[in-house]
Amino acid sequence: MARPRTFDEDAILDRAMLLFWRKGYEATAMSDLVEELGLGRGSIYAAFGDKHQLFVRALSRYLGHQDALLATAFDADGPALAQLRDVLDRLLAADAACGNAGCFSVNSIAELLPHDGEVARLAQRSLRVAEEAFARQLERAAQEGELSATITPEAGARLLLTLVQGIQIVRKVDPDPARTAAGLDSAFALLSGDASKQPAALAPAPA
Amino acid sequence: MARPRTFDEDAILDRAMLLFWRKGYEATAMSDLVEELGLGRGSIYAAFGDKHQLFVRALSRYLGHQDALLATAFDADGPALAQLRDVLDRLLAADAACGNAGCFSVNSIAELLPHDGEVARLAQRSLRVAEEAFARQLERAAQEGELSATITPEAGARLLLTLVQGIQIVRKVDPDPARTAAGLDSAFALLSGDASKQPAALAPAPA
DNA sequence: CATTTACTTGACCGCTCGTTCCAGAACGCG
């Protein structure tokens, strides 16, 4: 052992993530990263290999945050649908952290798939994890009589998963926060089969 | 007037569209375009200005096709919801024309917004046109009693618009055609308030 | 048929890209 790293790898990954998120993979140059990360080119290459590996590491970190939120957010207390709705709102709110850049995962899928196999695998895993978490929660909603009989938990999970991805696209075009979650409002009103919930937002999470 | 063009501008735009669609804006090099279009660099620049203008022209052409489909597909005959569902299936089918590259519009929004103002304007207009067309058709569905009272035509249009964008993303990750339109199946089942329509597909357009 | 005018081609330009490399700095260790 000799001279130790002067930087925290995770902190660097966070900054790289924000840059790739804002500009996309191809439009982000190594010179941008050198400037943003405050490291010399040599240090970046020694620590992460090359641009693509750095991108994959940054995207993995982003997806890991999402997975962690989904893994810890659900419990068996309180109304299942409202809890699910709250989690989706928090996922969307987290993606507002990067201005109007949308969702890093959605942007990466749109830009790099189907050509980039490594990013494809990450995206597959992430979507599967989310869909399964949604399905489990809708299963509980169904058992507790909250879910409309018109739809199965699995179909509802697929619907919500798809809808959230779509919101990330529409939001980049029309950032109006009032309209951003309108699709979710409608979806939850239909999922619960309750006409009264259509215009207004659902109740927030339990205190 | 002297020597006329040896190429058809629209045919060239179609080929440029396919290339940008497949590879994205930044990843498509002028040398790729020279090879794919079969024109010299000078001819391309003389005809279209620069790479970005060529991209905008290609995207406009793509969006024009979508607008044309939406403008001509609806009439007052037959069940409104089934007609709408058929149009959405045709929109999705048209986007399968470029392998698993998804939707050119969604890809462009994800890659270039919010930084590219010109593409942003095109996308805004296109989404607005689609949403309004959906809303008109759902209005007719409501008048004819096909639409669930749980949702307004405007909210349903927003829901479907968002869902279609989401399908384009999910499809790039999981191209299985059986699962591609599953979200649409669920959405239409919920919109019609009919539990019987959940597992199976809706009826096709009238003969 | 000669002239004019527009279009086509591909060599060429300066620049920026991702990546490599090396000289020097900073720390752990004997």
Add this chain to the structure above:
DNA sequence: CGCGTTCTGGAACGAGCGGTCAAGTAAATG
């Protein structure tokens, strides 16, 4: 304290980028 090792920063590199230009070519015109 000084040696060995690792990390650091930036100069340098070849490749490839988007864009330009001038010479050659083909159609329209009188």
